[in-house]
Amino acid sequence: xxxxxxxxxxxxxxxxxxxxxxxxxxxxxxxxxxxxxxxxxxxxxxxxxxxxxxxxxxxxxxxxxxxxxxxxxxxxxxxxxxxxxxxxxxxxxxxxxxxxxxxxxxxxxxxxxxxxxxxxxxxxxxxxxxxxxxxxxxxxxxxxxxxxxxxxxxxxxxxxxxxxxxxxxxxxxxxxxxxxxxxxxxxxxxxxxxxxxxxxxxxxxxxxxxxxxxxxxxxxxxxxxxxxxxxxxxxxxxxxxxxxxxxxxxxxxxxxxxxxxxxxxxxxxxxxxxxxxxxxxxxxxxxxxxxxxxxxxxxxxxxxxxxxxxxxxxxxxxxxxxxxxxxxxxxxxxxxxxxxxxxxxxxxxxxxxxxxxxxxxxxxxxxxxxxxxxxxxxxxxxxxxxxxxxxxxxxxxxxxxxxx
Numbered sequence: 491x492x493x494x495x496x497x498x499x500x501x502x503x504x505x506x507x508x509x510x511x512x513x514x515x516x517x518x519x520x521x522x523x524x525x526x527x528x529x530x531x532x533x534x535x536x537x538x539x540x541x542x543x544x545x546x547x548x549x550x551x552x553x554x555x556x557x558x559x560x561x562x563x564x565x566x567x568x569x570x571x572x573x574x575x576x577x578x579x580x581x582x583x584x585x586x587x588x589x590x591x592x593x594x595x596x597x598x599x600x601x602x603x604x605x606x607x608x609x610x611x612x613x614x615x616x617x618x619x620x621x622x623x624x625x626x627x628x629x630x631x632x633x634x635x636x637x638x639x640x641x642x643x644x645x646x647x648x649x650x651x652x653x654x655x656x657x658x659x660x661x662x663x664x665x666x667x668x669x670x671x672x673x674x675x676x677x678x679x680x681x682x683x684x685x686x687x688x689x690x691x692x693x694x695x696x697x698x699x700x701x702x703x704x705x706x707x708x709x710x711x712x713x714x715x716x717x718x719x720x721x722x723x724x725x726x727x728x729x730x731x732x733x734x735x736x737x738x739x740x741x742x743x744x745x746x747x748x749x750x751x752x753x754x755x756x757x758x759x760x761x762x763x764x765x766x767x768x769x770x771x772x773x774x775x776x777x778x779x780x781x782x783x784x785x786x787x788x789x790x791x792x793x794x795x796x797x798x799x800x801x802x803x804x805x806x807x808x809x810x811x812x813x814x815x816x817x818x819x820x821x822x823x824x825x826x827x828x829x830x831x832x833x834x835x836x837x838x839x840x841x842x843x844x845x846x847x848x849x850x851x852x853x854x855x856x857x858x859x860x861x862x863x864x865x866x867x868x869x870x871x872x873x874x875x876x877x878x879x880x881x882x883x884x885x886x887x888x889x890x891x892x893x894x
Contacts, residue, residue, distance in 0.1 A: 498531060498566060498567065499528050499529070499530060499564075499567070500529045500530065500531055500533075500565070500566060500655070500656055500687045501527075501528065501529040501552060501563070501564070501565055501656070501687075501689075502527075502528045502529075502563070502564045502567075503525060503526060503527050503528070503548075503561065503562070503563045503564075504526055504561055504562050504563075505524050505525075505526065505560060505561035505562065506522055506524070506525050506526070506548070506551065506558055506560075506561040506562070506563050507520070507522055507523055507524050507525075507558060507559050507560040507561045508520075508521045508522040508544075508547050508551060508556060508558055508559050508711075509521070509559040509560075520711055521544045521547040521711050522544040522547050522548055522551070522558075522711045523544075523710070523711040523712050524560075524561065524712070525544075525548070525561075525708070525711075525712065525713050526713075527706055527713065527716060529687060529689065529704075530687070531655075531685055531687055532682055532685045532686070532687060533682070533687055533688070533703050533704060534678060534679075534682050534687075534688045534690060534701050534702045534703050535687070535688065535689050535690065535702065535703070535704055535705070535706070536690050536691075536692070536698040536702035536704070536705035536706070536719070537549070537689055537690065537691045537705075537706055537708070538691075538692075538695070538698065538705055538706065538707045538708070539707055539708035539709055540709065543708040543709050543710065543711065544708045544710075544711040545691050545708055546584070546660075546691075547711075548708070549658060549660060549689070549691060551563055551570065552565060552570060552658065552689070553570065553579065553581060553658070554569075554570030554571045554572075554576075557571075565579070565656070566578060566655070566656075577605055577606075577652055577654075578654055578655045578656060579654050579655075579656045579657075579658065580649040580650055580651075580652060580654030580656070580657045580658070581649055581657075581658045581660075582645050582646055582648075582649040582657075582658070582659045582660060582662055583645075583660050584660040584661045584664070584691075586638070586641045586642055586644070586645040588633045588641060588644060588645065588648075589633070590632060590633055590634025591632055591634060592632065592633060593629065593630050593631055593632055593633070594620060594625055594628055594629050594630070594631060594633055594636075594644055595616050595617075595620065595629040595630060597633055597644055597648060598612070598615070598616035598619055598620065598644070598647055598648055598651055599612045599613065599616050601648045601651050601652075602615060602616065602651045602652070605651070605652040607651075607652070612651075615651055615795060616629075616647075616651070617629075618795035619647035619650060619651060619795060620647065622647070622677070622795060623643040623644070623646055623647050623673075624643060624670075624673070625640065625643050625644060625647070628640065637665075638664075638665035639665040639666045639667065639670060641665075642662070642663075642664060642665045642666055642670075643666075643670070646659075646662060646674065646677070650681075650795075650798060653798060654686070655685075655686060655687065656686070656687045656688075656689070657681060657686055657687070657688045657689070658688075658689045658691075659678070659688065659689065659690050659691065659692075660691045661691065661692055661693065661694075662674050662678075662690070662692070663675075663692065663694060663697055671694075671697065675697060675700050675701050678690065678701045679701055680798070681798070682701075682703075684798065688701075690702060698719075699719065699723070702719050703718065703719060704716070704717060704718055704719060705717070705719050705722065
């Protein structure tokens with residue numbers, strides 16, 4: 491993939507408007523209403539807004555799937571309908587649409603073929619991407635058997651198979667556990683460090699805050715807020731000071747100091763222990779647990795494919811991100827494997843129970859047969875005894891007649 495120029499605007503929209511018409515050609519809904527924005531190379535741009543605010547419509551116009559009613563939008567300085575720029579875009583839709591009868595490997599190979607990649611390159615990239623998203627253990631399983639989180643991982647991999655300059659991710663962490671969410675965010679950071687441009691559309695604002703440089707908030711098809719995230723979230727009328735743990739005496743002196751400088755209202759001053767980030771706390775617990783107990787599941791090996799790393803894969807920022815990727819992924823596969831094992835054990839137990847029942851039935855039949863044989867033998871013995879007694883009686887009578 492040819493690297494994009496540093497001065498090249500990736501996305502530029504001027505007066506972008508999209509009006510949906512009814513059957514008679516009358517305006518039905520103004521989904522996007524005259525918005526202006528631009529996205530620079532290497533940015534992670536957050537596209538925010540409630541349902542129905544125009545986010546999906548904007549993304550579809552960026553992709554060239556919808557024509558603007560008015561205004562103009564350019565992608566890499568060209569019209570979105572230009573076929574040549576499609577190879578520079580990777581897209582993960584909100585819902586993961588995959589061919590359920592293709593395996594994980596076949597899925598990535600198929601999308602690589604759509605971009606005209608050679609067979610060997612498709613094979614290499616598919617293998618590397620499956621390892622990156624922690625799905626190498628399921629490369630030959632049909633994606634129709636995957637859980638939502640596992641399918642989401644494959645969807646992320648297919649969005650990167652063509653080494654895109656612009657990556658559009660619509661709810662990329664949907665269906666993933668906290669470990670999977672952190673891995674996706676680490677991949678986004680690495681892509682940005684390599685000069686890729688990422689458009690992130692998500693309702694999980696914590697994820698947006700973690701990775702985005704700039705955000706744009708839409709409401710009713712218009713831009714309500716736009717700018718650098720750090721500037722938007724900064725509270726100019728407050729000052730935050732973080733120090734090592736202070737003694738009660740020092741805290742009391744600080745309060746006197748604040749009071750001496752006109753800050754006498756106790757509600758204006760908060761002196762407390764800072765809280766930890768819940769996500770980081772969760773990941774630390776999982777890391778400690780995984781060091782003690784090995785478990786199955788999706789494992790991301792932390793290896794980013796070389797074609798995504800660029801020429802300076804050993805720089806400090808990139809290396810930090812690569813190191814942060816060495817952690818376990820979600821345990822959805824482990825749960826499924828455990829369920830399959832339990833089902834097999836249940837089936838084996840039922841088969842053994844059926845076998846025991848058949849064996850018991852055969853024993854009962856054998857006992858009945860032996861009883862009938864004994865009864866028949868006893869009846870035969872009684873008949874023989876009666877016959878012998880009858881012969882003796884007959885002989886006795888014959889002897890009595892002969893004497894007469």
